[in-house]
Amino acid sequence: MAFVIKINKVNLAADILCIFVLGFTVLLIGVFAQPRKIGFHCDNEDIRYPYKPSTVSNFALILSSLFLPNVVIVLTNLTWGSTIQETFNKNAFTIALLESYGSIALFWMGIGFTQITVDTAKNNIGRLRPHFIAVCKPNIDCSLSENAGRYITRYQCTGADGELMKNSRVSFPSGHAALAFYSAVYVAVYLKQKSSENGYNVPVTIAFIQVCLLQVAWFTSLSRVSDYMHHWSDVLVGAIAGALFAVLVITFVQIPNDRLTLVEKQEESQAENV
Numbered sequence: 001m002a003f004v005i006k007i008n009k010v011n012l013a014a015d016i017l018c019i020f021v022l023g024f025t026v027l028l029i030g031v032f033a034q035p036r037k038i039g040f041h042c043d044n045e046d047i048r049y050p051y052k053p054s055t056v057s058n059f060a061l062i063l064s065s066l067f068l069p070n071v072v073i074v075l076t077n078l079t080w081g082s083t084i085q086e087t088f089n090k091n092a093f094t095i096a097l098l099e100s101y102g103s104i105a106l107f108w109m110g111i112g113f114t115q116i117t118v119d120t121a122k123n124n125i126g127r128l129r130p131h132f133i134a135v136c137k138p139n140i141d142c143s144l145s146e147n148a149g150r151y152i153t154r155y156q157c158t159g160a161d162g163e164l165m166k167n168s169r170v171s172f173p174s175g176h177a178a179l180a181f182y183s184a185v186y187v188a189v190y191l192k193q194k195s196s197e198n199g200y201n202v203p204v205t206i207a208f209i210q211v212c213l214l215q216v217a218w219f220t221s222l223s224r225v226s227d228y229m230h231h232w233s234d235v236l237v238g239a240i241a242g243a244l245f246a247v248l249v250i251t252f253v254q255i256p257n258d259r260l261t262l263v264e265k266q267e268e269s270q271a272e273n274v
Contacts, residue, residue: 005098012259015105022112029119035169036126039153040133042142049228051131051164054176056220061176064216065183069107072187072209074100076194102257107186110249111179114242118178122170129171130228135164174230174238180217182242187213189250217242 040047056064078096129135136157140147157165188210195206221239224230230238 008259011256015109015256015259019105019108019112022109022116026112026115026119029116029123033119033123035123035166037169038126038128039151039155040128040138041149041151042140042147043149046231047128047130047132049130049134051134052227054227054229055223056176061179061220064220065179066111069183069187070100070104072213073103073107073190076100076191080194080197099257101259102255103190105259106249106253106255107183109253110182110186110245113249114178114182114245115175117241117245118173118175118238121173122175125172126169127172127231127234129168130231132168135159135161135168171230172234172237173241174221174224174235176224176229177217177221177235177238178242178245180220180242181239182246184213184217185243185246186250189247193250 074096077099078092137159138152138155139158140152140155142148159165191206191210195203217239221235224235225232
């Protein structure tokens with residue numbers, strides 16, 4: 001039995017356009033948005049921590065929270081695929097990719113909305129990171145008695161790294177925590193739904209994967225506090241926002257499964273009338 005891929009071109013193009021618009025919006029905010037400039041108190045110990053590199057780098061975050069979920073979704077469909085895979089087993093991986101498209105597209109749309117929400121909050125609030133003083137090096141002598149307890153708004157940063165100084169003003173909420181928990185919760189709920197569709201309670205292996213994903217998100221979030229990148233409240237709100245977006249997206253938005261489908265190929269009759 002042969003199958004061909006049926007493409008719903010209009011809806012597929014709409015999906016790609018939506019993801020592109022979301023991604024382009026995230027890019028525009030990252031490049032052009034300027035965080036709100038707020039003042040500080042010289043005696044505020046919460047912004048006097050040293051600067052240190054992130055334990056979970058941007059590359060590690062991309063790998064664990066953006067790339068890995070796609071792999072898990074495809075492998076899940078490869079394991080719990082439709083009956084077509086049993087009939088047409090030699091192309092099981094291709095079939096799994098097609099059946100994964102809807103969930104992966106929805107995943108990326110949710111990522112876009114989460115990132116836009118987080119970045120908008122970051123730039124509008126402009127909360128100072130715990131290492132703000134170390135990075136900004138404001139031209140204010142905090143040892144002077146006249147500056148003690150005063151809210152200082154007129155100052156200039158004298159640090160050498162302009163990007164770090166800009167980044168030191170976007171502490172709330174934590175983008176790492178939001179993306180980590182969005183990905184972990186999205187995949188955890190997705191695995192639960194696939195288990196239910198196949199008539200299973202959650203198997204031990206699936207529960208193990210779910211817990212591991214959540215542990216990665218938990219570790220990522222904790223590292224943002226221990227690295228002095230965020231205040232604990234930044235991480236808490238980021239994690240809640242990410243988890244909430246994941247639940248809303250995968251629970252209330254219909255997965256677009258009709259974009260790429262397999263249909264039985266109609267064989268042309270070779271019989272000829274003589």
